Amino acid sequence: DAGVTQSPTHLIKTRGQQVTLRCSPKSGHDTVSWYQQALGQGPQFIFQYYEEEERQRGNFPDRFSGHQFPNYSSELNVNALLLGDSALYLCASSLRNAPLHFGNGTRLTVT
């Protein structure tokens, strides 16, 4: 049974560029959340998708946007990248309010 899968695993972008990260949830899960984890810190909530709609959002600017597809997979888009956007981006899935299951993340480096 495949868990949460994220792609790519690593990514290097230049300041000002745009990036798209992808996530496939664990089989049977219908809710996807995205978190940003800076080095040495705990994950910070970006937003959560359920039934293809953004249901809750953390304190992140509009440069961060997302999408959930009918098959429950999800994308995270970040526009106008800043150096401070360098972090590990984690996708987590769950069935409604059950505990989150995390993927291994995408390491984004902005130069």
Add this chain to the structure above:
Amino acid sequence: EDQVTQSPEALRLQEGESSSLNCSYTVSGLRGLFWYRQDPGKGPEFLFTLYSAGEEKEKERLKATLTKKESFLHITAPKPEDSATYLCAVQANAGGTSYGKLTFGQGTILTVHP
């Protein structure tokens, strides 16, 4: 605003030396408190959920407890393979909806020496 503070930031133990990690929290109505383990280069791995004060959960050498203001993760006779970062997170009641973000602490880095 929900807040989670974990202590200590780092803990070094000898194999077999039991200890506890602390998670202090403030939340506007607790729906659940979660413990995760995170290995380097990996995503967090779910360990426990606690819902109400007085609740305890156990898994192998780990035991999690909950009060109204804090949670403890007790590690009994740890082994080197228990070395990891342990993360605590809270989920607030979201007005009856099923959606609820997790607010994480910064984690405790545990190193167990053989």
